Amino acid sequence: MPKVVTDVTCPFCGTLCDDLEITVSDDNKKILSVKNACAIGAEKFNHTKEPGRVTHPRMRQPDGTFKEISYDEAIDFTARMLVKSRKTLMYGWASTSCQAMSIGHEIAEKVGGIVDNCATVCHGSSLIAIQDVGIPSCTLGEIKNRADRVIFWGCNPAHAHPRHMSRYSIFPRGFFTVKGHKGRKIYCVDCRHTDTARVADTFIQVQQGYDYELLNAFRTAARGGPLPDEIGGVPKEKVYEVVEELKTGRFGVIFFGMGLTHTLGRNHNIDIAISFTRDMNEFTKFNIIAMRGHWNVTGSGQVLSWQYGFPYAVDLSRLDKARYQTGETTSVDLLTRNEVEACFYIATDPGAHFPIAAMISSSKKPTVTIDPHINCTTEISDVHIPVAMVGVETGGCAYRMDNVPIETRKVVDPPEGLLTDEEVLTRILNRVNQLMEEA
Amino acid sequence: MNTVTLTVKQQPEIILEADCITPDSFAGKTAAEIEKLPVYQGKQNCTLGDYFKVAGKAGSTPAETQIIVNGDCSRVKYIGMKMSAGEVVVNSSTDMYTGGWMKGGKLVVNGNVHSFCGLGMEGGEFIINGNAGNFLGASYRGDWRGMQGGLIRVKGNVGSDIGTFMNGGEMIIEGNADIHIATHAEGGRIVIKGNVNRRIGGQMVKGEVIVFGTVNVMMPGFHYNQDVELTVDGVTAMFQEYNGDLGERHPKRKGEPVYGKLYLKK
Numbered sequence A: 001m002p003k004v005v006t007d008v009t010c011p012f013c014g015t016l017c018d019d020l021e022i023t024v025s026d027d028n029k030k031i032l033s034v035k036n037a038c039a040i041g042a043e044k045f046n047h048t049k050e051p052g053r054v055t056h057p058r059m060r061q062p063d064g065t066f067k068e069i070s071y072d073e074a075i076d077f078t079a080r081m082l083v084k085s086r087k088t089l090m091y092g093w094a095s096t097s098c099q100a101m102s103i104g105h106e107i108a109e110k111v112g113g114i115v116d117n118c119a120t121v122c123h124g125s126s127l128i129a130i131q132d133v134g135i136p137s138c139t140l141g142e143i144k145n146r147a148d149r150v151i152f153w154g155c156n157p158a159h160a161h162p163r164h165m166s167r168y169s170i171f172p173r174g175f176f177t178v179k180g181h182k183g184r185k186i187y188c189v190d191c192r193h194t195d196t197a198r199v200a201d202t203f204i205q206v207q208q209g210y211d212y213e214l215l216n217a218f219r220t221a222a223r224g225g226p227l228p229d230e231i232g233g234v235p236k237e238k239v240y241e242v243v244e245e246l247k248t249g250r251f252g253v254i255f256f257g258m259g260l261t262h263t264l265g266r267n268h269n270i271d272i273a274i275s276f277t278r279d280m281n282e283f284t285k286f287n288i289i290a291m292r293g294h295w296n297v298t299g300s301g302q303v304l305s306w307q308y309g310f311p312y313a314v315d316l317s318r319l320d321k322a323r324y325q326t327g328e329t330t331s332v333d334l335l336t337r338n339e340v341e342a343c344f345y346i347a348t349d350p351g352a353h354f355p356i357a358a359m360i361s362s363s364k365k366p367t368v369t370i371d372p373h374i375n376c377t378t379e380i381s382d383v384h385i386p387v388a389m390v391g392v393e394t395g396g397c398a399y400r401m402d403n404v405p406i407e408t409r410k411v412v413d414p415p416e417g418l419l420t421d422e423e424v425l426t427r428i429l430n431r432v433n434q435l436m437e438e439a
Numbered sequence B: 001m002n003t004v005t006l007t008v009k010q011q012p013e014i015i016l017e018a019d020c021i022t023p024d025s026f027a028g029k030t031a032a033e034i035e036k037l038p039v040y041q042g043k044q045n046c047t048l049g050d051y052f053k054v055a056g057k058a059g060s061t062p063a064e065t066q067i068i069v070n071g072d073c074s075r076v077k078y079i080g081m082k083m084s085a086g087e088v089v090v091n092s093s094t095d096m097y098t099g100g101w102m103k104g105g106k107l108v109v110n111g112n113v114h115s116f117c118g119l120g121m122e123g124g125e126f127i128i129n130g131n132a133g134n135f136l137g138a139s140y141r142g143d144w145r146g147m148q149g150g151l152i153r154v155k156g157n158v159g160s161d162i163g164t165f166m167n168g169g170e171m172i173i174e175g176n177a178d179i180h181i182a183t184h185a186e187g188g189r190i191v192i193k194g195n196v197n198r199r200i201g202g203q204m205v206k207g208e209v210i211v212f213g214t215v216n217v218m219m220p221g222f223h224y225n226q227d228v229e230l231t232v233d234g235v236t237a238m239f240q241e242y243n244g245d246l247g248e249r250h251p252k253r254k255g256e257p258v259y260g261k262l263y264l265k266k
Ligand code: SF4
Pocket: A010, A011, A012, A013, A014, A015, A016, A017, A036, A037, A038, A039, A040, A041, A042, A161, A162, A163, A164
């Protein structure tokens, strides 16, 4: 008899939906159907059925082909590489559990690694802004139950976080929002008319690269100051009108994404958006939330901040202290400036996301990648260690985009013999300890 | 004043962290002692003598010590960091954090400097006879204290984010600047003889920015006030004075708000 597993957490995007229902074959080996997830979330579970899964570690040979090796050999290679390298980039972590991260950080402390996560090419700029000016924020549950002014600035949840709008931000009826979307005013600020703009009541089309100026105009308008006739293609009358509407709301929120974090000015765009949010709290309750991408990238920031005080790009290479500087200890800068001697990637695919120059530099260094699947990064690695999929084949803690921890669940067994991230990392740590004692 | 001459004898394989190259750590030491000062390549502890030939003898105090560095230092970080007196002359380009948190004395770089130089500088004179990267005279991440005192003079161009959270001191840029000048500034003065790309004085509370060249895009929060005559770095000219950032909080003096000032040469 197939079993139905309820309240499953989706390990795909930062929305971390926790209402999935998954039907599994009675031997616990196969996923038969996925209910409640969006298309991309369902695909993550259905991926387990794809043929060609790698089930043994692989080592690259001089002729470029890969040869299967044992876990012991792969772990020994990794531990030796980490102990020898004077400065190692340990990047990824966004698609694994917080438990695995903390073991990884212990390794980094021992070997003087630099721990960086996907925020480095995503919401890192938001984290810099938060350090500079703080953040007035709330949970997605509060948005669902209270928000009546919702702004999507430089983000497109219709595609990137498909169930965000129906679960939290636009459509649901909540305790104080009984009319659902009819009781909310939705704004979308973007340089393109996105699918999210289609469901907004007001769409403000800002010229690309003028978000900082437009937010500056919003702040000036909130204080009743004078404005030039047009700001980044937006007439000043529109700015005054929207600011007045926002002031009359009971509970407002700004959701922002890559349109702010990775356009001209980066952290400054978030910084001024946070400052605007703070200003609006003079008139009503206002919040701001980053639309985090990878399902547990927030968790990596949480664990790192808790352990070292910095949310990403934590440089432990001096062994006795943690340092951090975006532009210096961030992965892309370390690689393009050739500041590391080895690379250790886990639970993400820099090969698909980093600039080419960074990956060319990476490909010339000893590299180990831990990932359930073959991806762009595994193909330029010396060793690829396959593992079980966290959130599907093994559980663990994750943090939602609003910094709420949610436990993910194991729904099926991993292919036989496959270890989990936690197991592989623990064995690497033990081997590192052994090698260091021997030395 | 006694002079210590450092000459690069071996390039670092990765990058060298040499925060000991300051009159403060050299003072009172012989060449042999200076050679033993610690430098780092990642987790490897090395000594200054592994990478530099050391000649001469330091003065008994930092103020009596001059350091001359020869050879390619473009992969050496932290030169002159936290120096409080004396003089350092680098006849090369340098890497990050050159002159970071400098408190006094004089630091001259006869080349370019990378990013994060003069970070949180408190005093002294920092002369860059080349270009500077980003975050010159800015604050360390998350710190609210950028450059607080002293003088930075750059012969060439600078990158972006200069003088972020600056609250004192003076920066004179003889070339051009990119984006984000004096963001969040609460004091101090930045003079740019060349052109600026965009975003001068965003979220600025107090302080002055003076631009001789052109500005591609003005911040909407800056409002024209009046024309004024100013003498800046020996040049007297007419400037348009703007108040800003009107979107930011401003303190009051004698009941009147105090604004950040932007002066554009007419
Ligand atoms: S919105 Fe995100 S978390 Fe929710 S089901 Fe889709 S991919 Fe999964």
